[in-house]
Amino acid sequence: MNARPKLADVGKIAVLASVYVVVAKLGLQMDAVSGFATLVWPPTGISLAALMILGRRLWPGVALGAFIVNVWTGAPIVVALAIACGNTLEALLGAYALRRSSGVDISLERLRCWPSSSSPPFCAPC
Numbered sequence: 001m002n003a004r005p006k007l008a009d010v011g012k013i014a015v016l017a018s019v020y021v022v023v024a025k026l027g028l029q030m031d032a033v034s035g036f037a038t039l040v041w042p043p044t045g046i047s048l049a050a051l052m053i054l055g056r057r058l059w060p061g062v063a064l065g066a067f068i069v070n071v072w073t074g075a076p077i078v079v080a081l082a083i084a085c086g087n088t089l090e091a092l093l094g095a096y097a098l099r100r101s102s103g104v105d106i107s108l109e110r111l112r113c114w115p116s117s118s119s120p121p122f123c124a125p126c
Contacts, residue, residue: 012058012061017061017062019065020061020062020066021068023042024065025069025072027043043065043066043087047088050091052098056096062087066087070084
């Protein structure tokens with residue numbers, strides 16, 4: 001098996017890291033504690049979804065995005081590395097646990113949406 005990433009994977013890793021940084025910066029605007037922690041951290045969901053749908057080989061995108069956003073917000077390098085490791089491990093372990101548990105279907109085949117006149121459509125798995 002070739003351990004070198006394909007060019008397409010490098011592009012996906014870069015996109016994932018970029019999306020992570022943008023969403024993290026938006027998340028930090030939700031009343032961040034000391035500029036680093038919030039009650040809601042949207043990049044976790046994006047990381048988990050990306051690793052579930054596109055594969056765990058994209059984990060460097062999570063690590064890179066988490067590292068960049070933490071350095072950008074003023075964390076020392078060592079702290080940013082530790083936080084990036086934690087964010088990456090939570091996405092990897094979460095994806096692993098969801099794949100191992102029975103009944104998890106990541107396809108959109110069973111997704112049903114109901115239109116609403118006052119809000120965006122409500123979608124839920126059936």
